[in-house]
Amino acid sequence: MTLQILLNLVIGMVWMLLHDEWNMLTFTIGYLIGMIFIFALRRFFPGRFYGIKIWSIIKLLLLFNIELVKSSLVVIGQITRPKLNIQPGIFKLETKLKSDWEIIMLTNMLALTPGSAVLEIAPKEGIMYIHAMDVAEFKQSIVRTKDLFEEAIIEVMR
Amino acid sequence: MNVSAIIEIIVAVMVLAGTVLSLLSSLGFIRLPDIYTRSHAATKSVTLGILFILLGTFIYFWFMHGLISIRLLLGILFVFLTAPVAGHLVIRSAYRSGVKLSDTxxxxxxxxxxxxxxxxxxxxxxEG
Known part of the structure; x- marks a missing residue:
């Protein structure tokens, strides 16, 4: 993958050299043309075409932003209720992610999604202890978002 | 109505939304019962509020002055990286030092x- 990105940068530079125009626009055009070449020749590179990875990163970011907006609305809905009616609690969740970086990403994202904050992690057992603002109401949605994020993170990292 | 007026309205709405979000989450600090639930208010809504304010500023400088300020985008990125970590550490150390959960x-x-x-x-x- 590193090889593909490097090669693509070189193609962009060569395109600038050939045109003798040193600006961002020419470089971008060259980079895009290089990307098309690498996509056409992807069979001959080790590993997958790196555009797929970039696409999955974009998907992860989009998913994350949608969940963030939803979670803020939920929290504000709870706060502005005239009578505070929440039942906070801590529950366990198992994760299938293994490496440190994957778990860090999942933790960071769960911290910013509906009614959940990660309290403690046991990486060896793959268990996360999550504090939820309203256990009864949010447990289902937290499990669902966790699964969504896991899928997206695995797609990005592996 | 010309373009700059439309941009101004969009920017105003975004900055206002960010401010309201921050205000509401600071209201949450007062109303919520214990430190764990308060950290929810501290990490989620505030982060989104900052996102809106900085993005509004970014759009304003881009369309009004033709200035693309990468620093504002970096600000968003770093807030997103650090706010959840800080929230996690606060509640983790609170739990380990024995702060009680609220009665509810x-x-x-x-x-x-x-x-x-x-x-x-x-x-x-x-053993060791």
């Missing part, structure tokens, strides 16, 4: 496991 809490699956973990750690440190 219904569930605590961590307490027993943490006890076991601590016993294990003590056992291992004696």
């Amino acid at each position: 809490s219904v569930k605590d699956e961590l307490r027993d496991d943490l006890k076991k973990m601590k016993q294990l750690e003590q056992y291992h440190s004696k």
